[in-house]
Amino acid sequence: MQHRIPQQRTAGRGPADTDGEAHLSAALTAVVAGARRRALRDGDPQIDTAHLLHALLESDPEVRAVFASDPQVVRLLGYLVQRSIGYGLRWQSSVEDSGALPATTGDGWSPVATAAMAAANERAALRGDRFADGTDLLAGLVARTGSRAAEVLERAGVGVPELLERLDGATERDLEA
Template sequence: MPSRIPQQSAAESGSNRTDVDAGLSAEFASVVSGARRRALRDGDRQIDTAHLLHSLLESDPDVRAVFDGGPQIARLLGYLVQRSIGYGLRWQSSVENSGGVPVVAEAGWSPVAAGAMEGAYAGALLRGDDQARRLDLLAAIVADPQSRAVEVLGRAGVDTRVLLRRIESQFEEYAGRGDDGR
């Protein structure tokens, strides 16, 4: 059965890369796949940053490690689950857009999520990596104050400035040990 969420090229969303999913490691691709399944299950037209955040939290211990521990993660996952069972109903007919990217109706990725994927890839390139890490995606999601994920993070009491500093520290730790962080 074909997916109800069609693939969208980054070029359609105003981006320069030809495919949002290009350049992903297998582990990173599994996060994207989980977000895609979640959007389909939730009945959303697009994969947005909250879907990506939910998938990251469920699949990656390094992502969970940059938060304030179990209670904060539990609260955050609680908000994300609420969103999927009704909290996010007001979002289902709208497009996640921070105004910086043209809106494409009926696209597989929200403009903000497509931008976050681009940002993750750009972050990897800046470090000399040819594939984005899951923490690259988290950093890109958190960097856009208009993203749905940032709204959920705020409701859960997560200070995004602190979170971004922790992500940067994690990258420095990877570099110090020669670890690829995937």
């Protein structure tokens, strides 16, 4: 059986060769694997930013700590769970499209998720780290206005500009240290 969302790519193909999965910490590699499983289970054609946000919130305590409160995280997870069981936000079996990027990449990732992953890698490089972590990816997701992750954040009452400021402030503190 061939999966609609490709498994981890080998060198020379797919996101690992285009700064996608090649520069991820072990924890973030597990997040990507969780997002891939979620997309397959949901019947979605690509890993999108909401899959990545859901996997981050479930598995990364540093990401959860960035939010203003535990109830905010619970609301976020509630929206994401509703989406995965077919209620609430209706994205199932469609491709995430920001309108600014092509609708498909052919590599199992939405173009918006690919851009968020590239942004995560850039943040890690600015810090002097070889591997992106969960907060790097969260910042990449938050910065993609119009993405599914940004829509979920907004519906859950998260101030996206304020969240991005908190994440950018943390990066600036890391650079100064």
